[in-house]
Amino acid sequence: MRCYLMRKGHIASVAILTLGAPDDQLIAEAKALFKECAQLYDGFEIWDRTRFIFRFPPEEDNPPKT
Secondary structure, three states, rough: HHHHHHEEOEEEEEEOOOOOOOOHHHHHHHHHHHHOOOOOOEEEEEEEEEEEEEEEEOOOOOOOOO
16 A cells, blocks of 8 residues: 655655555654655645545545546
């Protein structure tokens, strides 16, 4: 699973999360990671290949297509 750290709407960095973990664990892991480096990034997205899992902050008006 990948956590894409975003800056100004673009991927600025990528972190690999625990493989095979449940979605709620991945979200908690990504939130902890983001908390450590929030001054560098605007948000993050979690993806499992083509499956969208979570976005922070949420973009309610334009959800991704899965």
